Amino acid sequence: MKIGFDGKRVTQNFTGLGNYSRYVLKILAEYYPENQYTVFVSKANHNSSYFPEYPSIHFHFPKNQLIKNYWRSAGIVKDLRKEKIELFHGLSNEIPFGLKKAGIPSVVTIHDLIFYRYPKYYPFLDRKIYEFKVRYASEHADKIIAVSEQTKSDLINFFNVDESRIEVIYQNCDPIFMSEVSEQEKTRIRSAYNLPEEFLLNVGTIETRKNSLLIVKALKKLKANIHLVIIGKETLYTQVVKDFISNNNLMSRVHFLKNVSFQDLPGIYQQARIFIYPSEFEGFGIPVVEALSSGVPVIAAKGSCLEEAGGKGSIYVDPNDSDELADQINLVINNTKKRELMIRSGFEHIINFSNQKIADKLFKLYQNLI
Known part of the structure; x- marks a missing residue:
């Protein structure tokens, strides 16, 4: 053919x-x-x-x-x-x-x-x-x-x-996300990108629809040792996010990474506590599949296709409610059994792909x- x-x-x-x-x-x-x-x-x-x-x-x-x-x-x-x-x-x-x-x-x-x-x-x-x-x-x-x-x-x-x-x-997603990264490689990546000890992760273009501001608003309501790493191309919307960060004294807790090597991306995913994707609307949501393949619990937004990408084991929140997002982040971080269940469910779900x-x-x- x-x-x-x-x-x-x-x-x-x-x-x-x-x-x-x-x-x-x-x-x-x-x-x-x-x-x-x-x-x-x-x-x-x-x-x-x-x-x-x-x-x-x-x-x-x-x-x-x-x-x-x-x-x-x-x-x-x-x-x-x-x-x-x-x-x-x-x-x-x-x-x-x-x-x-x-x-x-x-x-x-x-x-x-x-x-x-x-x-x-x-x-x-x-x-x-x-x-x-x-x-x-x-x-x-x-x-x-x-x-x-x-x-x-x-x-x-x-x-x-x-x-x-x-x-x-x-x-x-690319098979690279399905391979476990060695501890030695994780250490190298953590040093190369100056990653914090405990962080939430968001990956994708930093634009209005992707709604990363919601995560920053939720971060304000979490313990000070929890950081946020955002990886993606910056747009004009990025300044809106950075202004909120500055006005709320969150500069030391939010880390923007650009030009991350694709080869290093799985090592960053696998060190995140939770992957958060509060996009208002998506056609599918490949970063969600990347996170599940990396063994990371996912919290995403309700209202589009993200339930298809994330499956029943992930958590879905109102993309306009930072209080709900903060509550769900705390639930996953403070409940080891819940987190492990979400990871297992994620591995089962990605068989569909x-x-x-x-x-x-x-x-x-x-x-x-x-």
Whole structure:
């Protein structure tokens, strides 16, 4: 089987959508290596060194670099036909024009409709572009993959997509989070990043929707020996968080880390007392899966898909209630049995995200369309 993929996020994005794109390619190449996976990338300065261990993954670039935007949205179809691609998978909310006319079956992964639910967080023009792309893909793809039941529900309720055309297929986190880090390595990491002895952890872009201010407000109500480590790209919202920290004399207890090595991330997770993710809304919530895989209890926000990512053993709070969050943090920190139960439950829950299971679902979906 020859399957084509939109490679924009594969080579240019190193957070959520890019991680998903690379993850899909890796598990397909690992569990179904007999197929050919061609990644269509508009920028020719990237190459297959992203996947040297997977010979079934190939990269294809446009011959004319001057028209790469047109090529990605429409001109790519000519190359798909030339390469005899049997199915095309748009990995990040969009597909090119003209696939149906060319007789090429297509799948699109829709990650979330946050831009539609929370328009205040997006510039007007960006919002309209996102909506156009998602609506077009939802209407013209032969099958839609939603990364959560929440995203599936949003597609049905907001865009009137026929439920029968949507299949929920989760994603897993990188296997690096499932390996126990040695005590020697933990010591090195603790020293390298000047980590406190006992800390809560939050990972993700520091933006309004992610709601890290709620954790800082809760921290004020906790014992002084409990610290907070926040890892993520800073935005204008970060200053709001830092102003609250300064105004409430919490500077010594909140630690912002940037440019953390991906290889060091599991060692930081595994030293945290609790992972806290109070985001107002997510499409799935991979950091929650990373935390559970690292053996860390999770407290997340109610109201979106985080219950799917975190399972029944995690705790969920109102994303606007810092008192409730503080109470639940104290409960977990002061109750060893509760904490151990949450960790065990987390390990049981992440079986639902096994790479084999997800690869099987993807391949079966492809087979049914060809």
